[in-house]
Amino acid sequence: MFQNFFRGDNPIFRFTGRVLDVLVLSGMWLVCSLPVVTVGAASAALYYSCVKCLRFHEGRPYRSFWEAFRLNLRTGTGATVILLLIGLLLDAGYLFLVMAAGTGSPVWETLRIAYLAALLVPLAVVTCAFPLLSRFTCTTGGLLRSAVIITFRHLPRTLGAAAVNAACIAATVWGWYYGVILLTPALSALASSFLLEPVLRKYTPAPAEGEETPWYLR
Numbered sequence: 001m002f003q004n005f006f007r008g009d010n011p012i013f014r015f016t017g018r019v020l021d022v023l024v025l026s027g028m029w030l031v032c033s034l035p036v037v038t039v040g041a042a043s044a045a046l047y048y049s050c051v052k053c054l055r056f057h058e059g060r061p062y063r064s065f066w067e068a069f070r071l072n073l074r075t076g077t078g079a080t081v082i083l084l085l086i087g088l089l090l091d092a093g094y095l096f097l098v099m100a101a102g103t104g105s106p107v108w109e110t111l112r113i114a115y116l117a118a119l120l121v122p123l124a125v126v127t128c129a130f131p132l133l134s135r136f137t138c139t140t141g142g143l144l145r146s147a148v149i150i151t152f153r154h155l156p157r158t159l160g161a162a163a164v165n166a167a168c169i170a171a172t173v174w175g176w177y178y179g180v181i182l183l184t185p186a187l188s189a190l191a192s193s194f195l196l197e198p199v200l201r202k203y204t205p206a207p208a209e210g211e212e213t214p215w216y217l218r
Contacts, residue, residue, distance in 0.1 A: 021061050021186075022186040023182050025065060025185070025186045026181070029185045037077050038073065038077055040133070041072045041073045041133075043189075044131070045064075045069035048068040051216070052064055054186075055193060056215045068134060075140050075143060079133070079144060083126055086122065087122075090119060097112040120162050120163065121159070123162040125144075128147045128158050128196065129143055131193070135200055157198070158196070161192040
């Protein structure tokens with residue numbers, strides 16, 4: 001009985017190992033995101049390592065994270081800078097509507113709420129962009145164009161993934177003092193992958209005859 005308990009395939013040990021992986025990968029993402037402009041490369045690396053190693057059990061999640069981070073650093077940084085500038089413009093528009101709604105007009109208040117809901121669309125583009133970067137080699141411009149096109153082609157799924165990320169962001173903001181930020185980044189990547197992986201597979205070429213099927217097509 002005790003020998004079976006300490007076996008590596010024990011469900012308790014497997015669950016504990018997965019929780020540890022989530023904590024460590026989230027911590028790695030936080031550290032790599034500290035310069036802010038590297039958050040895109042860190043997000044691509046987080047998605048890649050979570051899907052490859054936690055969902056598809058390929059092993060070595062921490063090594064996979066660092067390899068993906070280094071590989072995607074240049075393109076991810078360029079895309080992050082552009083998306084941050086767009087985000088600042090969208091935030092300025094929201095602040096304007098907030099100030100206008102302060103007059104008490106129901107019209108302005110409705111517009112403010114509608115604008116807030118519409119922000120799910122650019123969030124969906126961001127949610128799509130870095131998983132794309134984790135899977136394909138592309139330039140910064142090509143990445144952003146592809147993210148916009150795929151977002152609108154598969155709007156229900158990409159909006160759903162954006163809603164998952166928005167919920168995780170809200171949970172992090174509301175519960176930061178409980179340390180949930182050590183869980184939400186990796187959990188967000190895992191949860192959104194169930195919506196995004198079927199989309200990414202549509203754009204992934206099949207392996208040539210005789211080649212081994214890669215993990216993301218299994």
